[in-house]
Amino acid sequence: MDKKVKVRFAPSPSGDLHVGNIRTALFDWAYARHTGGTFLFRIEDTDRSRVTDEYIAAAIDTLKWLGLTWDEGPEVGGANGPYLQSQRLDIYADWARKFIDQGDAYFCYCTPDELEARREAQRAANEAPGYDGKCRDLSPQEIKDYKEQGREAVVRMRMPAGETTFHDEIRGDVTFDHKFVPDFVLVRGDGSPLYTLAVAVDDVMMGVTHILRGEDLLSSTPRQIRVYQAMGLAKADYPLFAHLPFVMGQDNTKLSKRNGEVSIDWYRKAGYLPEAICNYLALLGWAPGDDRENITMKELTELFTIEKVNSSPARFDMKKLDAINGDKIRALTLDEFLAWTLPFMTNAGVISGSDQEIALVRSALPIIQERIVTLGEIPQMLKFLFVKKFQVEEESIPKINDGAAKEVLKRTLADLSPLQEWSHSEIEAVLRKSLIEEMGLKPRIAFGAVRIAVTGSTISPPLFESMELLGKTLCIERIESAISL
RNA sequence: GGCCCCGUCGUCUAGCGGCCUAGGACUCUGGCUUCUCAAGCCAGCUACGAGGGUUCGAAUCCCUUCGGGGCUACCA
Numbered sequence: 041m042d043k044k045v046k047v048r049f050a051p052s053p054s055g056d057l058h059v060g061n062i063r064t065a066l067f068d069w070a071y072a073r074h075t076g077g078t079f080l081f082r083i084e085d086t087d088r089s090r091v092t093d094e095y096i097a098a099a100i101d102t103l104k105w106l107g108l109t110w111d112e113g114p115e116v117g118g119a120n121g122p123y124l125q126s127q128r129l130d131i132y133a134d135w136a137r138k139f140i141d142q143g144d145a146y147f148c149y150c151t152p153d154e155l156e157a158r159r160e161a162q163r164a165a166n167e168a169p170g171y172d173g174k175c176r177d178l179s180p181q182e183i184k185d186y187k188e189q190g191r192e193a194v195v196r197m198r199m200p201a202g203e204t205t206f207h208d209e210i211r212g213d214v215t216f217d218h219k220f221v222p223d224f225v226l227v228r229g230d231g232s233p234l235y236t237l238a239v240a241v242d243d244v245m246m247g248v249t250h251i252l253r254g255e256d257l258l259s260s261t262p263r264q265i266r267v268y269q270a271m272g273l274a275k276a277d278y279p280l281f282a283h284l285p286f287v288m289g290q291d292n293t294k295l296s297k298r299n300g301e302v303s304i305d306w307y308r309k310a311g312y313l314p315e316a317i318c319n320y321l322a323l324l325g326w327a328p329g330d331d332r333e334n335i336t337m338k339e340l341t342e343l344f345t346i347e348k349v350n351s352s353p354a355r356f357d358m359k360k361l362d363a364i365n366g367d368k369i370r371a372l373t374l375d376e377f378l379a380w381t382l383p384f385m386t387n388a389g390v391i392s393g394s395d396q397e398i399a400l401v402r403s404a405l406p407i408i409q410e411r412i413v414t415l416g417e418i419p420q421m422l423k424f425l426f427v428k429k430f431q432v433e434e435e436s437i438p439k440i441n442d443g444a445a446k447e448v449l450k451r452t453l454a455d456l457s458p459l460q461e462w463s464h465s466e467i468e469a470v471l472r473k474s475l476i477e478e479m480g481l482k483p484r485i486a487f488g489a490v491r492i493a494v495t496g497s498t499i500s501p502p503l504f505e506s507m508e509l510l511g512k513t514l515c516i517e518r519i520e521s522a523i524s525l
Numbered sequence: 526g527g528c529c530c531c532g533u534c535g536u537c538u539a540g541c542g543g544c545c546u547a548g549g550a551c552u553c554u555g556g557c558u559u560c561u562c563a564a565g566c567c568a569g570c571u572a573c574g575a576g577g578g579u580u581c582g583a584a585u586c587c588c589u590u591c592g593g594g595g596c597u598a599c600c601a
Contacts, residue, residue: 052601087600152599159597168527169597194599211530220528220597228599235601259529259596285531286594320537323550327538331549350538353594357536360551370564411563421562468560487560499562 045077046249049103049110050239052084053095057102058302059356060254060287063321066340067284067349068252069108070322073341080246081113085126086238096124102304106314107337112246120246125238132233135241135271136195136226144270145226147193148175149186170222171196192229197236197266199223204262209250209282209346216262224263236260240267243279251279252346255353258283282346285325286353301358311384311415316365324354334367362413370410377409378402381418388419390426400425404509407501424495425509430518432496432525439498440522445489448475452490453519462512464504471504493522 049068051061072079081103085091100114112118122128139145148171150158159169176198178186186193199222205215226237243251243264261281268278289302301307307317319335327350328335328343335343372380381401382393391397401422408421424430432440439445455474459466475486491503494515500506507515 050601054601084601090600148599155599163526166526192599196599208530214529216529222597225599230599232599234599239601254595254601255530256595257601260601283530288594290536323537325537329539331539333537333550352531354538355536357551360537363551366564408563410565413563471560483560485560491561495561497561500560501562503560 043249045072045075046080046247047072047077047252048080048082048243048246048248049108050082050084050242050253051099052087052091052235053099054087054090055095056303056305057099058304059321060302062102062106062304062317063287063324064252064254064284065103065108066106066318066321067326067344069110070340070344071250071252071346072111074344077249078111079109080118080120080248081110081123082242082246083114083124083126084235084238085124086233086235088126098305102308105308106304106318108318125233125242128238128242129233131245132227132237132241133231136233136237139197139226139270140195142270143198145195145197146176146178147183148196148223148225149178149183149191149193150174151191168220170220171224173223176223194225194229195227196223197226197263197270199263199266204265206261206265206278206281208258208261209280210285210349210351211258211283214258214261216259218262221262221266226267236263237267240264241271244268244271244273244277248279250282250346252282252284255283255286282349285350287321287324288353288355290355290357307361309416311417312361312365313368313380313415316361316368319368320361320364323360324356325350334364366413369412369415372409374402374405377405380415381405384415384418385422390419390423397426400509404501407505407509411501421501424497424500424506430496430514430521432492432522436492436496436498437525440489440492441525444485446523448479448481448486448489449493449519449523451475451479452493453516453523456512456519457516459512462508464502464508467507468504490519493519 047068049065051057051065057065069079071077083091083096083099085096096114103110110116112120113123117123125132136145140147155171158172158174162169162172175196199218201218203215203217204221205213208214224236225234227233242248261283265278301310304317308314315337318337318340319333322335322340322344323333326344326348328339329348332339369377378398378401382398385391385397385401386393391401404422404425408418412418412421440449451474452471455470456467459470471487471490472483475481476483479486487503488498491500492498494503494507494510495501510518
């Protein structure tokens with residue numbers, strides 16, 4: 041019981057890691073860190089037709105980006121490696137052989153077509169479909185005949201009559217009657233292992249103490265336990281199970297590409313901060329217990345316990361993620377904010393990355409920090425400071441094209457031209473006096489026209505600060521060209 | 526169909542027999558502030574799936590029912 045906690049995250053990357061995967065990874069990580077245990081990262085690539093090296097590399101990259109660092113696994117190594125199942129084939133083969141020798145498993149010569157036909161018949165007869173045990177006790181002659189027919193054999197685990205009860209840390213005791221857990225395949229006809237074998241073998245051999253994983257694996261747990269038995273593991277040494285509730289899409293079905301963005305990489309490219317993603321995901325199926333919702337990674341590791349994990353599924357809500365991301369962005373220091381911003385500015389082609397440009401971005405950041413939800417919005421917002429050939433956006437041109445607006449712009453030009461000190465407070469003071477007091481205009485009207493002329497849009501960062509950043513020359517230039525539109 | 530899991534505001538949740546005429550957050554609506562957009566502040570709408578029990582007392586315990594989801598592969 042005082043065994044040191046070891047938690048594993050073991051995805052099968054058949055695509056980019058998605059929101060659900062990462063929620064699981066986050067809980068695994070948080071629990072390991074909370075208990076001072078080990079976080080193990082393993083790649084389940086027993087089906088190499090679905091898992092590619094690119095996906096594996098992407099999974100590693102995503103986890104690193106999120107800050108979910110692991111103590112054992114790819115790249116960092118560890119005493120229980122390798123951590124790619126495709127590199128552990130001999131281990132699984134040895135265990136499969138042992139299971140057959142012990143009589144726990146047997147060769148099954150049924151072809152997929154035969155199996156499917158029999159399942160169909162079972163369904164038609166309203167019986168539970170599943171392996172019927174045909175090859176459980178073949179005679180040597182039958183085996184010989186099958187071999188002569190050139191049939192491939194899979195290795196199948198024998199499920200004895202009875203039932204399996206295990207304690208789920210989130211759901212309590214769960215019992216499965218073996219009538220509904222048919223003999224299952226451990227090794228394919230081509231000799232490659234299946235998840236059913238590899239997952240149990242690895243968890244045992246790698247010393248995993250807690251299995252926190254998706255609820256979809258709940259019903260495969262009896263099979264896993266069956267393998268533990270065959271491995272000779274004492275019941276007291278079984279890992280503890282905790283099946284996490286699903287993260288679902290808006291339409292109440294399992295989250296997928298069809299009902300919202302699911303790829304973590306998409307969120308990364310859109311300008312969500314890893315800490316925001318983790319904070320939001322942590323709130324899906326877990327709550328700290330008090331009314332706190334904005335929590336740091338450090339607080340998460342301090343507060344996270346399995347007892348506080350919910351048993352019911354949660355819907356993924358991008359609106360709330362947006363809100364949290366905005367909060368996290370506002371909490372950034374200027375230097376942090378700048379570091380996050382620069383790649384977005386250069387990737388968007390708004391800046392090339394010169395020191396001068398970076399300095400300008402830096403001085404502009406404070407006035408947009410509270411105005412954005414994602415980093416991806418920044419280029420559009422600061423573009424007016426960098427564009428080579430400035431243009432007023434099409435739909436705003438009419439608003440500065442009438443007589444009244446022209447008057448405002450002419451007056452602005454006249455009052456600003458002689459200005460010596462080009463500061464936002466000075467600009468504001470001058471314009472308020474002339475446009476608002478002397479011309480008697482509403483601020484909204486007067487400054488709106490100037491805004492369009494200078495930034496090209498009806499929506500912009502605060503006007504006077506923007507003008508200061510733009511510089512006097514460019515401001516005058518833009519106002520002049522607006523007047524002659 | 527069978528087996529298993531789940532069921533509090535639109536969404537995420539707090540709640541583990543009396544503190545609940547059910548609290549917080551996001552969304553939404555209205556207002557304040559205001560140079561646009563935001564941010565911020567204030568206010569408001571909206572929930573214990575249903576029916577039976579147990580109990581002095583139930584969102585909290587039990588049963589039934591309805592609803593949702595998962596599994597039912599030589600995927601994981």
